[in-house]
Amino acid sequence: xxxxxxxxxxxxxxxxxxxxxxxxxxxxxxxxxxxxxxxxxxxxxxxxxxxxxxxxxxxxxxxxxxxxxxxxxxxxxxxxxxxxxxxxxxxxxxxxxxxxxxxxxxxxxxxxxxxxxxxxxxxxxxxxxxxxxxxxxxxxxxxxxxxxxxxxxxxxxxxxxxxxxxxxxxxxxxxxxxxxxxxxxxxxxxxxxxxxxxxxxxxxxxxxxxxxxxxx
Amino acid sequence: xxxxxxxxxxxxxxxxxxxxxxxxxxxxxxxxxxxxxxxxxxxxxxxxxxxxxxxxxxxxxxxxxxxxxxxxxxxxxxxxxxxxxxxxxxxxxxxxxxxxxxxxxxxxxxxxxxxxxxxxxxxxxxxxxxxxxxxxxxxxxxxxxxxxxxxxxxxxxxxxxxxxxxxxxxxxxxxxxxxxxxxxxxxxxxxxxxxxxxxxxxxxxxxxxxxxxxxxxxxxxxxxxxxxxxxxxxxxxxxxxxxxxxxxxxxxxxxxxxxxxxxxxxxxxxxxxxxxxxxxxxxxxxxxxx
Numbered sequence: 117x118x119x120x121x122x123x124x125x126x127x128x129x130x131x132x133x134x135x136x137x138x139x140x141x142x143x144x145x146x147x148x149x150x151x152x153x154x155x156x157x158x159x160x161x162x163x164x165x166x167x168x169x170x171x172x173x174x175x176x177x178x179x180x181x182x183x184x185x186x187x188x189x190x191x192x193x194x195x196x197x198x199x200x201x202x203x204x205x206x207x208x209x210x211x212x213x214x215x216x217x218x219x220x221x222x223x224x225x226x227x228x229x230x231x232x233x234x235x236x237x238x239x240x241x242x243x244x245x246x247x248x249x250x251x252x253x254x255x256x257x258x259x260x261x262x263x264x265x266x267x268x269x270x271x272x273x274x275x276x277x278x279x280x281x282x283x284x285x286x287x288x289x290x291x292x293x294x295x296x297x298x299x300x301x302x303x304x305x306x307x308x309x310x311x312x313x314x315x316x317x318x319x320x321x322x323x324x325x326x327x328x329x330x331x332x
Numbered sequence: 333x334x335x336x337x338x339x340x341x342x343x344x345x346x347x348x349x350x351x352x353x354x355x356x357x358x359x360x361x362x363x364x365x366x367x368x369x370x371x372x373x374x375x376x377x378x379x380x381x382x383x384x385x386x387x388x389x390x391x392x393x394x395x396x397x398x399x400x401x402x403x404x405x406x407x408x409x410x411x412x413x414x415x416x417x418x419x420x421x422x423x424x425x426x427x428x429x430x431x432x433x434x435x436x437x438x439x440x441x442x443x444x445x446x447x448x449x450x451x452x453x454x455x456x457x458x459x460x461x462x463x464x465x466x467x468x469x470x471x472x473x474x475x476x477x478x479x480x481x482x483x484x485x486x487x488x489x490x491x492x493x494x495x496x497x498x499x500x501x502x503x504x505x506x507x508x509x510x511x512x513x514x515x516x517x518x519x520x521x522x523x524x525x526x527x528x529x530x531x532x533x534x535x536x537x538x539x540x541x542x543x544x545x546x547x548x549x550x551x552x553x554x555x556x557x558x559x560x561x562x563x564x565x566x567x568x569x570x571x572x573x574x575x576x577x578x579x580x581x582x583x584x585x586x587x588x589x590x591x592x593x594x595x596x597x598x599x600x601x602x603x604x605x606x607x608x609x610x611x612x613x614x615x616x617x618x619x620x621x622x
Contacts, residue, residue, distance in 0.1 A: 201343030202556045210553065213563065217545065313553055314562075315546050 156323075157316030158297065158306040160330045167191065167302040168270030172231065172257040175244035180257055183302065188227040189325050191298040192308075195268060195276060195291050197234035198246040203293045203310050204230075211295070212250045214317030225325055228254045233276035233291040235264055271296060299324055306330040337400070338489035339410030339551050344558045346403070353490065354400045358393060365389060368439050381436075389434025395426035400493060409489050412560065413541075413552040414568040416479070420470075420496050421572060425530075425580040428500025432508050440510035457505035457514040459521070463529040466503035469495055471537055474573070476548045483551045503529060507584065519592035523585050530581045535574050542570025 167183055174180040182191070192211070196204035208230070215223040230247060232238035235258050238246075243256040259267065268275050273292035281287040293310035297320075306320070324330075334340075335353035369382070398404060399422035407415040444450040455461060472478050473492055482488035507522050509515030516522045547553035547562040560568065 202341055205557055206554055209557065209561065213547070213561070311550075311554055313547065313550055318546075 156306055156330045157320050158308040158312065158330070159294075160306050160332045161304065162332050165272055165296070165304045167298040167304065168193075168267065168272075170263070170267040170270050172259040172263060172267060173240070175240045175247070175256040175258075177240060180255070182229065186227040186229065186255075189225040189300045190321070191227045191229060192295050193229050193231070193271060193298065194295045195231050195233045195264075195271070195273060197232050197276075197289045197291065198238050198242055199234065199286070200289070200291075203291075207293070207295060207308075207310060207312070208247075208250045208254070210312065210314045211317055213314040214321065215251070217314065217318055218321060222321055222325060223253070226321065229257060230254055231257045231259075231264065231267055233264060233268075234278070234289050235259060235261060268292070297324055299327070299329070334486060336486040336490040336493075337402070337405035337409035338486045339483045339555065341556065343556045344407070344411055349402045349406060351401055351405065353486070354397065354405065357400070358397050361393060361396070368442065372438065385434050385436050387434070388430050392427050392430030392432075392434055395422050395430060396497070399423050399427060405493075407558065409483060410551060411555045411558045412569075413479075413549055413562075413566045414560070414572060416483075416552070417474075417569040417572040417576070419493070420473070421576040423493065423496035424466075424500035424503060425577050428497055429504045429508055429580070429584075432501060432504055432510055435510045437510050437512065444511075453505070453511070454514045456502050457509055457511075459506045459516060459525045459529075462502050462506050463525065463533070466499045466529060467533045469499035469502075470534060473499075474537055474541065476550075479549045480551050507588075519588050522588050526581055526585050526588075530577050534577065538570050538574035540570070541573060542567050544570075 169181070169183050171179050171181045182193070194204075194207065196207075198204070208228075211228065215226065228251070230243075232243055238258060240256070240258060243258060247254040247256045258264075265275050273294070273296075276289050276291040279288045279290060294307040295312070296304045296307050298304045306324070308316070308320075333350060333352060336351055337354075369386075399408075399419045404415060404419060404422070408419040409416075441450075444453050456465065473482070473495055478492075482492040505514065506516040506525055516525060541548065544566065547566055549566070552565060553562040
């Protein structure tokens, strides 16, 4: 009787172990990045937005108009700051990883424009050095506080808020976290919030460059 | 204050962070162990082996604490996949075997009997069950969906760590089972089991993680950076999974082989000695060793 019970427990344990291996394996394979999923990985806007017409100063000190001076087929616009501890480095890093994987054919057709929301601390040199840490092709723009606010208004993102400085005079800046994608017709139909992964970019960028228009 | 390490979207710094759950767990384990020894000594005399058990158990508790608490627990919980993998190694290949080696047979029997788990433990200790189950846990807890869903909350992260510890117990149960008759007895069988269960099978998910062209885990891809890029961090994690167990597993295999060899090589000497002690065979007898 005891042997029968022992065999039963043993057989159940073996059965459970086999099931666990199969389920574990399936979970591993199935939960990898699914590149065949339909739909857009970014957040499709309920209403399309036109590219904002503002002029700021680039890291060389020259005026830079967002509409006239971007030469690629897709303009990605983000407001951030170089002291940002998390959102900016992660967003720029994942985009850079995706562009590297997609190759020069795609990367050369994308203009990534980073507008500092902290012009007091982000000097042109600092901004250039920061962006070069990701890509020398990323464009850095800077303006006065008023120009920066106006640019944010035109891009339809909330204005950045400077938080209280600590004892060392350092402060954080609350800023919009999305990257806005303007296609070559000067219209944004999709934005990429914080949390967009490199795989998401790798799926959407070729489609946007091919002229597909995201629609809600 | 957080009670267990999990993913947080905060910039990393080296300021120590307390985790009350980790301390309570460690204190609870130590208190239970000490209490059982205390009760045991009322009835039985102290043996030399007792100190060995305690030392090994203390080592297991130390590795359990190191793997769970700041900074390794914090970094592995939400910043670096490579440290997450290091945690897995510490739970499975350091804490679990040392805790088992530090558990005397009377204590293991007492705990299992009180929990009515003796039958289950014997079933889990069977090599086929152990290899399948421990590697199923390994795969599930390193799958992107497993990592991203469990690491996002303190409870999930705690569950993952405890699964690793349990998985370590199961993995080692055929080799260093505190209840002798539950484990494997054949030395070659134990060597083959260890090689398959702890060295060969983990190579497969380890290779998958190492050679994946993109970041698999959103937890670590979208974490504030601590030096490494997400892909390099993941590649390092894969290498740790593939190679990290080698020192422990191969040392264990070496010890088993050496003991087996020693035991085996002593056998003819004993036999010869026995023959010499025997009275001289009667004339015409064939009872002799050549």
